[in-house]
C-alpha cells in the first residue's frame with residue numbers, strides 16, 4: 587500500500603499557509619481559522635508544529651476575535667460564530683497559549699448561544715444544529731467552563747435527535763449522518779453521557795459505512811471519502827467498536843489518496859488535494875495507530891498530549 591509521505595504533507599501544509607492570495611485561499615477566506623486548525627493539528631500529529639512561527643499564528647488568531655461579543659470570526663473582521671470560536675481555542679491550545687485569552691469573555695459568548703430547549707444556535711442569526719451543541723460543549727470543556735451552561739438540557743436535546751437506526755441528526759427527526767453522529771457522540775462523551783448511545787446498534791450502522799474499496803462513506807449509497815475516516819472512525823473509537831471494521835483496508839484507502847509528488851491528501855484516489863482532507867486522512871491514520879504519528883483524542887479532535895496537558899496538567 588505504500589507509506590505515509592509525512593515530510594511531503596508537512597511541506598504541502600506550510601506552502602498553503604504561505605500562498606495567501608491564490609484561488610483556494612480566496613475561496614476559503616471565510617473559513618481561514620478552520621483551515622488553520624486543520625493544518626496546524628496535522629503538523630502536530632506529524633510532530634512538526636515547530637515548523638511554524640507560533641507568535642505569528644497566535645497574534646493572527648487573536649485579531650479574529652470580535653472585541654464586543656467575545657466570539658471569533660473565520661478571519662479578521664468577519665462575524666463571530668461558534669465553529670470559528672472552537673477552532674480559535676483549539677489553535678491556542680496547540681501552542682499552550684490560553685494565557686492570552688479572556689476565558690470568561692469567550693465562554694460567556696458560547697454559553698449565551700444556548701436556547702431554552704437546551705440546543706445551541708451557531709451565532710446571533712439563530713440557526714440551530716447539533717453541530718453547534720458539539721462546538722459549544724467541546725469549547726467550554728476545554729476552557730473548564732462547562733458550568734456556564736445547562737449541561738443536562740444540552741444532553742437532553744442531543745438525545746432528542748437520536749434516530750431508530752442508532753444514529754443522530756442535526757435536529758429532532760433529521761436523517762442520521764456520520765458528521766452529525768461524531769458531533770453528538772463527541773458531546774455525549776465529553777459530558778459523561780455515553781450511556782444514552784446504543785453502542786451495538788450505532789456501531790453496526792457505522793461499520794456498514796465501509797465500502798468495497800476500504801474507505802468509509804457518510805451515509806448509505808454514497809461514495810467513500812477520506813473525511814469520513816475521521817467522522818466515522820472517531821465515533822467508533824468513542825463507543826469502543828473500531829474492531830468492527832477492516833482497519834488495514836481503511837489505512838490502505840487513505841494512503842492511496844495521497845499526492846505522492848507534492849504532498850496533501852484528497853477525498854478519493856486521484857482527486858485534487860486540500861487541507862481539510864489532509865487533516866482528516868492523517869487524523870484517521872492516527873486513530874488507526876499508524877507508526878510515527880501522535881495519537882489523537884477522538885472527542886476533542888486534538889492530540890492526546892495536548893488534551894492531557896489541559897485536564898491533567900501534563
Ligand SMILES: [Zn+2]
Pocket residue numbers: 811812813814853863
Ligand atoms: Zn470529504
